[in-house]
Amino acid sequence: MTLTIQVDGMGSRSASSPLRPAVEPAFSDLVVVANRLPVKQKGGAERPVLRTIGWETSPGGLVGALAPVLSARTGAWVGWPGCSGPAPGPFDHEGMHLHPVALARSEYEAFYEGFSNATLWPLYHDAIRAPEFRADWWDAYVAVNSRYAERAAAVTAINGSVWVHDYQLQLVPAMLRRLRPDLRIGFFLHIPFPPPELFMHLPWRHEIIEGLLGVDVVGFQEPVAAQNFSRLARRVAGATGAAKHLLHGGRRIEVGAFPISIDVDAVTRIAGNPITTVRAAELRRNLGAPTTLLLGVDRLDYTKGIELRLRAFQELLRDRRLKPGECVMVQIAVPSRGEVSSYAEERERIERLVGEINGEFGQMGRPVVHYLHRSLPFPELVALYRAADVMLVTPLRDGMNLVSKEYVAARTDGAGVLVLSEFAGASRELSSALLVNPHDHEGLKHTIEAAVNLDPLEARKRMRSMRAAVRRHDVHAWAAEFLGALNGH
Numbered sequence: 001m002t003l004t005i006q007v008d009g010m011g012s013r014s015a016s017s018p019l020r021p022a023v024e025p026a027f028s029d030l031v032v033v034a035n036r037l038p039v040k041q042k043g044g045a046e047r048p049v050l051r052t053i054g055w056e057t058s059p060g061g062l063v064g065a066l067a068p069v070l071s072a073r074t075g076a077w078v079g080w081p082g083c084s085g086p087a088p089g090p091f092d093h094e095g096m097h098l099h100p101v102a103l104a105r106s107e108y109e110a111f112y113e114g115f116s117n118a119t120l121w122p123l124y125h126d127a128i129r130a131p132e133f134r135a136d137w138w139d140a141y142v143a144v145n146s147r148y149a150e151r152a153a154a155v156t157a158i159n160g161s162v163w164v165h166d167y168q169l170q171l172v173p174a175m176l177r178r179l180r181p182d183l184r185i186g187f188f189l190h191i192p193f194p195p196p197e198l199f200m201h202l203p204w205r206h207e208i209i210e211g212l213l214g215v216d217v218v219g220f221q222e223p224v225a226a227q228n229f230s231r232l233a234r235r236v237a238g239a240t241g242a243a244k245h246l247l248h249g250g251r252r253i254e255v256g257a258f259p260i261s262i263d264v265d266a267v268t269r270i271a272g273n274p275i276t277t278v279r280a281a282e283l284r285r286n287l288g289a290p291t292t293l294l295l296g297v298d299r300l301d302y303t304k305g306i307e308l309r310l311r312a313f314q315e316l317l318r319d320r321r322l323k324p325g326e327c328v329m330v331q332i333a334v335p336s337r338g339e340v341s342s343y344a345e346e347r348e349r350i351e352r353l354v355g356e357i358n359g360e361f362g363q364m365g366r367p368v369v370h371y372l373h374r375s376l377p378f379p380e381l382v383a384l385y386r387a388a389d390v391m392l393v394t395p396l397r398d399g400m401n402l403v404s405k406e407y408v409a410a411r412t413d414g415a416g417v418l419v420l421s422e423f424a425g426a427s428r429e430l431s432s433a434l435l436v437n438p439h440d441h442e443g444l445k446h447t448i449e450a451a452v453n454l455d456p457l458e459a460r461k462r463m464r465s466m467r468a469a470v471r472r473h474d475v476h477a478w479a480a481e482f483l484g485a486l487n488g489h
């Protein structure tokens with residue numbers, strides 16, 4: 001078989017390269033395609049990407065789970081290197097072939113900030129903010145998706161497998177199938193997939209569904225998301241067959257739930273390190289040795305419910321149901337998508353509220369809410385998990401939420417109370433958490449208060465059951481299940 005494909009850089013670099021049937025060393029039999037490469041530049045993101053002094057592996061469970069699988073199989077990863085402008089050529093990193101995709105600044109704005117994060121993100125999260133529909137953003141989404149598809153087509157071995165990730169790349173499966181009908185193609189969506197009533201608002205609903213139907217296997221975080229997709233595939237694209245085995249274009253498409261998880265062993269190791277115990281005790285002292293330490297850790301995103309959580313804490317202090325000084329809250333907000341206006345507004349609202357609460361209830365040198373707008377090294381995060389009596393995970397909508405699972409995995413001491421939103425995918429597995437509807441303001445206040453006062457024996461019982469759930473199914477099991485489904489297709 002001889003295939004001719006276009007390898008397209010940023011529009012300016014365009015070349016035609018014939019794919020030969022023989023598997024060349026540069027061809028990989030398993031290729032991951034994701035918005036970002038699994039590495040970041042050493043020495044700060046501001047450096048122009050071509051002058052980087054080196055790359056380091058990005059933190060996170062996804063990379064941790066996929067890197068060993070890829071390096072065992074001469075695997076490759078196609079993604080954006082994290083800096084707009086020309087991209088470096090392919091390079092190897094920790095046993096993986098990395099293939100950078102270049103994005104011009106204007107493409108980054110229209111494809112990433114625009115269509116991905118101001119259209120799809122809010123639409124897929126229950127339209128908590130109004131999605132913006134703009135044809136120029138859509139055009140950029142199509143152009144960038146086709147660049148990722150072309151790159152994947154160029155580097156995958158004959159009959160190889162490609163695993164595409166997330167909402168930024170939903171057109172890649174069908175584009176890739178057109179270029180390389182010999183491949184097995186899987187897609188996993190990390191965020192929720194909306195009910196048809198909402199999805200139907202999208203002017204490009206047909207194209208997105210057809211894009212996803214290019215797969216052999218499509219995976220979602222929750223069964224309800226898989227059902228939403230199957231219903232839409234029938235309605236929008238005329239797919240037939242069973243919900244879990246759709247038929248479309250003469251092919252069978254497997255649709256399923258593959259809930260993602262964390263690297264439990266890695267978290268357990270850090271949590272069990274005596275340095276972590278010492279640091280956790282030090283953190284509590286530095287925070288004024290409160291009776292109860294409440295913690296929130298989120299990307300600064302309006303879906304995470306940070307404002308409602310702070311508001312509930314404020315009112316509990318006002319109602320004297322919690323005592324300032326006895327109860328102290330730490331909120332870590334990781335900087336995220338600051339160029340998108342709804343994110344900048346969310347940040348302003350949160351920071352104003354933190355100021356308001358401390359103005360009302362803080363003492364000199366003793367705030368009641370400690371707020372950090374930055375990323376922390378993972379061991380420091382684990383020390384905070386160990387220091388916190390009550391973990392508040394209250395998103396309005398979340399595909400899974402890994403913070404809740406990390407908190408549970410970190411509590412090797414069996415203590416700690418998790419307050420968890422019913423609208424986080426994690427609530428299915430962590431059903432022994434104190435579950436809450438964050439839209440129900442009084443209910444949220446009541447649940448936070450109940451968490452602070454929970455009987456320690458009851459708390460331990462709940463934590464034991466949640467720890468068993470997290471241990472049963474870690475990120476390695478998740479990757480193995482998805483790839484098993486793809487290989488078995």
Ligand code: ADQ
Nearest residue numbers: 190260297298299332334374375376398399400401402403
């Ligand atoms: P996110 O929305 O980013 O992920 P989440 O699942 O909670 O949300 O993952 C955040 C990750 O960032 C966690 O692993 C956490 O340790 C890390 N992190 C958080 N705060 C940090 C800090 N201050 N410093 C350093 N690291 C920090 C999307 C979806 C989720 C889905 C994941 C994975 O929105 O629903 O669970 O993908 O599929």
